[in-house]
Amino acid sequence: MSLPSQVRLIEVGPRDGLQNEAQPISVADKVQLVDALSAAGLGYIEVGSFVSPKWVPQMAGSADVFAQIQRKPGVTYGALAPNLRGFEEAIAAGVKEVAVFAAASEAFSQRNINCSISESLARFAPIMDAAKQHGVTVRGYVSCVLGCPYEGTVAPEQVAMVARELYAMGCYEVSLGDTIGTGTAGATRRLFEVVSAQVPRDKLAGHFHDTYGQAMANIYASLLEGISVFDSSIAGLGGCPYAKGASGNVATEDVVYLLNGLGIETGIDLDALIAAGRQISAVLGRPSGSRVAKARSAQ
Numbered sequence: 001m002s003l004p005s006q007v008r009l010i011e012v013g014p015r016d017g018l019q020n021e022a023q024p025i026s027v028a029d030k031v032q033l034v035d036a037l038s039a040a041g042l043g044y045i046e047v048g049s050f051v052s053p054k055w056v057p058q059m060a061g062s063a064d065v066f067a068q069i070q071r072k073p074g075v076t077y078g079a080l081a082p083n084l085r086g087f088e089e090a091i092a093a094g095v096k097e098v099a100v101f102a103a104a105s106e107a108f109s110q111r112n113i114n115c116s117i118s119e120s121l122a123r124f125a126p127i128m129d130a131a132k133q134h135g136v137t138v139r140g141y142v143s144c145v146l147g148c149p150y151e152g153t154v155a156p157e158q159v160a161m162v163a164r165e166l167y168a169m170g171c172y173e174v175s176l177g178d179t180i181g182t183g184t185a186g187a188t189r190r191l192f193e194v195v196s197a198q199v200p201r202d203k204l205a206g207h208f209h210d211t212y213g214q215a216m217a218n219i220y221a222s223l224l225e226g227i228s229v230f231d232s233s234i235a236g237l238g239g240c241p242y243a244k245g246a247s248g249n250v251a252t253e254d255v256v257y258l259l260n261g262l263g264i265e266t267g268i269d270l271d272a273l274i275a276a277g278r279q280i281s282a283v284l285g286r287p288s289g290s291r292v293a294k295a296r297s298a299q
């Protein structure tokens with residue numbers, strides 16, 4: 001299969017990245033990050049989550065962030081919603097696209113959203129109905145697609161089952177998350193082969209955490225499988241509070257560098273992206289997790 005000529009990147013840094021930070025980050029710093037990302041040419045930015053603040057305190061100010069960002073025409077600003085309450089709060093904040101999130105493993109589902117996989121899918125049904133009424137689009141996530149911190153191995157067939165349910169209930173795209181970053185290129189190819197029997201490849205996205213240093217290889221493996229949408233995080237921020245050791249989403253800067261080298265269109269300005277990554281890294285008081293950003297600052 002030939003590589004896609006265009007790739008869409010879903011920037012998850014302000015959500016998947018910052019949700020994991022213990023130190024307080026001001027609304028102003030979050031807004032500055034989101035605006036810097038849209039200015040760099042990203043077409044989709046996941047801004048925050050409407051989840052319980054007891055579960056993920058860092059996302060508590062998401063409505064304020066939505067109120068203060070400068071919405072650039074053509075850019076999608078998304079948010080996570082775990083239940084109808086989260087959806088309603090998202091709508092009240094002017095959100096036009098939400099993401100629901102399920103897991104491929106029962107243990108992770110319990111730890112992350114306090115219910116079984118089937119209960120979570122049932123919880124999403126009213127969100128799908130309400131979204132239709134409000135003209136809101138819904139993206140779906142499946143976590144732990146290449147391994148679970150509690151259960152270990154996860155069968156691709158189990159991932160395919162959950163992805164099929166999300167797609168059937170109306171998610172226009174399903175992102176497969178290697179939450180703990182244990183996946184390899186071989187496992188990634190097998191995963192997309194199995195899942196694409198249930199959900200078309202052009203409705204699937206890859207979401208790779210770089211915990212084991214495999215994210216770039218896994219993205220390339222996904223491209224070879226015809227996948228053309230990837231989630232990535234500025235400066236490699238990230239992790240999941242309910243997946244110990246899941247630090248580090250793949251860095252957006254590094255993915256753009258890879259895609260530029262392959263001649264694949266993204267519409268993103270790499271220099272502006274690196275600058276946005278430096279800014280948030282300065283706020284957090286630590287070096288960027290992007291290898292490209294590190295290499296550029298050493299030059």
Ligand code: HMG
Nearest residue numbers: 050051052055082085086112113114141143144177179240
């Ligand atoms: P629960 O405790 O079972 O729910 O949590 P509940 O209905 O019993 O409510 C508990 C409390 O939360 C109540 O407050 C509710 O009012 C409140 P209290 O009476 O105790 O004061 N509550 C809410 N507050 C604000 N917004 C809401 C909301 N709903 C209830 N929407 C729940 C269930 C789903 C709420 C909880 O487990 C939760 O919020 N989990 C979120 C976990 C999360 O955000 N994880 C990180 C994102 S997933 C991820 O990172 C993976 C991904 O990146 C892909 C990958 O890498 O694989 C997407």
Ligand code: MG
Nearest residue numbers: 016177179240
């Ligand atoms: Mg994630």
